[in-house]
Amino acid sequence: METNILLFGEMEANRLCPSALDLLGFANSVHTGRVGKIIMALPTAGPTMKETVEDMAELISGASLHPVDLVILENPAFEHPHPPLLGVALKSLALENKAEMICLPHSMLYCQVAATVATGLGATVVTGVERLGREGEQITFERSLMNGKWKATVSPRSARQVVTLNSGAFAKDVPERKRGAKVTVMKRDFLKTDRGYPHLGMRWPESGTCALEKADAIVAAGRGMTATPQGLDLVRRAVGIFKNAALGSSRPLCDAQMLPFACQIGETGRRVAPGLYLACGISGAPQHLAGMNGSRCVVAVNTDPEAPIFNRADYGVIADAGQFLALLVKKYDERMERGRQIKDI
Ligand SMILES: Cc1cc2nc3c(=O)[nH]c(=O)nc-3n(C[C@H](O)[C@H](O)[C@H](O)COP(=O)(O)OP(=O)(O)OC[C@H]3O[C@@H](n4cnc5c(N)ncnc54)[C@H](O)[C@@H]3O)c2cc1C
Structure with a gap:
């Protein structure tokens, strides 16, 4: 048939x-x-x-x-x-x-x-x-x-x-x-009209909040980063570690207005393809993957070993993302400090 x-x-x-x-x-x-x-x-x-x-x-x-x-x-x-x-x-x-x-x-x-x-x-x-x-x-x-x-x-x-x-x-x-x-x-043309409905205008999100499409590295926060008040601060600090990096987000954080919509990655957000995508506390729903599938290297940090994001990740870390980022930032700061001391000598 x-x-x-x-x-x-x-x-x-x-x-x-x-x-x-x-x-x-x-x-x-x-x-x-x-x-x-x-x-x-x-x-x-x-x-x-x-x-x-x-x-x-x-x-x-x-x-x-x-x-x-x-x-x-x-x-x-x-x-x-x-x-x-x-x-x-x-x-x-x-x-x-x-x-x-x-x-x-x-x-x-x-x-x-x-x-x-x-x-x-x-x-x-x-x-x-x-x-x-x-x-x-x-x-x-x-x-x-x-x-x-x-x-x-x-x-x-x-x-x-x-x-x-x-x-x-x-x-x-x-x-x-x-x-x-x-x-x-x-x-x-199957329509009997050329007038759809009174159009009141379109508003686009302000650009420049996150240069996501141009970023070489993206640190993206999901719902798993919202349990403590320090979660998003740690993500922001981790963004500062990388060159030409931007802050991304899954949809729930934008829906809850914790981050601007311009940060949302996914089917109803931005589509990105950075060299590094560090997904922190993101489960890996298909609608999120649709926006970041083109990333070259995906590192996922999640407490749940069964989280679907691990199917897409090149490197998976089963850990509390807050603790992981705190350690990453600490190690980076220590290394920068050592570098400064060597220069001073
Ligand atoms: C039509 C439609 C369009 C959509 N468009 C988008 C879109 O554009 N973008 C988008 O992102 N979503 C979109 N969604 C929503 C999508 O289906 C998911 O609900 C959303 O992506 C889930 O976000 P999340 O991974 O942050 O949250 P959750 O699915 O709740 O996952 C949170 C994850 O954090 C982990 N976790 C919890 N605590 C910690 C911790 N301390 N450390 C590490 N990990 C932890 C959990 O194990 C879990 O895996 C859309 C949905 C629909 C229906």
């Missing part, structure tokens, strides 16, 4: 977002006999330039194992994110193409779109999918529970499924000899 797969990608500043290529990676991982038509839809306020479309088609062609219908959904209402409007367009496209599997990136915006579309189509929603599996003819989806400590295999019984895919989970290069899938481009 073949399945038509509809991928709902994202564009940013007239370019294809990397998450759109993750969606193609997902379609590639469905076993070949099962793949029917693949449709990739990209909502944009437009007008989309011919060269932009050509560039995107080339990228898609190099990232897909199967032919793709690239549908540009162009409407001025898409200038600002609006889940119900995106949902209307996606639902219409799913019905038109008889798509049984509808895939979106796992982000706050697209989880809302997924809910809208699934309700309209009577489909099952599976969010935060990390792997595909099979039970006979049935496709199954693997997702994390309890911040990554447990894995759940979901086996939907409904004819249609709407799934959101964790960032990076399906990213995989297509071998060169298999590249060059046929891409057919078309433009569609």
Whole structure:
């Protein structure tokens, strides 16, 4: 039985977002006999330039194992994110193409779109999918529970499924000899309006609080650093040890306003790729990993030997992160002091 797969990608500043290529990676991982038509839809306020479309088609062609219908959904209402409007367009496209599997990136915006579309189509929603599996003819989806400590295999019984895919989970290069899938481009508009909703404006976080994206080293604090008042001070002092370093954070600390949102690393925060990522008291939830997976060397300090961050870490320290950082800072200070004394002589 073949399945038509509809991928709902994202564009940013007239370019294809990397998450759109993750969606193609997902379609590639469905076993070949099962793949029917693949449709990739990209909502944009437009007008989309011919060269932009050509560039995107080339990228898609190099990232897909199967032919793709690239549908540009162009409407001025898409200038600002609006889940119900995106949902209307996606639902219409799913019905038109008889798509049984509808895939979106796992982000706050697209989880809302997924809910809208699934309700309209009577489909099952599976969010935060990390792997595909099979039970006979049935496709199954693997997702994390309890911040990554447990894995759940979901086996939907409904004819249609709407799934959101964790960032990076399906990213995989297509071998060169298999590249060059046929891409057919078309433009569609399913909205009866070009006015989404009264837009009051956008406010971006002040930049400069943390130069996270440019940092060579990041010391990141998680909930495990909040048990004592000195926890965050120690993290700040540890940042001072490294050259071109910045302070990062998991989401709970920003939600609790202990650190500014600009420090948040993860799916709904910044994406970083420093040389060193020192994760202190961070469990390693998939949403956090999504923001720091590109780090070259990850050192994790956690009291729980089962914490999922250790699966990603190059070096793991099972210890109280407060004690570890206090020792690190002490040793650094001692070494600096020795250096000063040698210079004085
Ligand atoms: C749609 C969505 C988007 C999200 N986006 C993000 C995001 O962008 N970024 C993000 O970070 N999260 C995000 N989250 C939240 C995410 O799921 C986790 O809840 C969050 O990352 C957990 O943060 P944490 O690891 O600091 O806390 P916890 O999961 O509570 O982990 C704390 C860890 O500290 C350890 N610990 C406790 N005491 C100590 C100690 N003294 N020394 C050392 N270790 C200690 C514990 O063993 C534990 O592993 C998102 C969630 C959703 C649903």
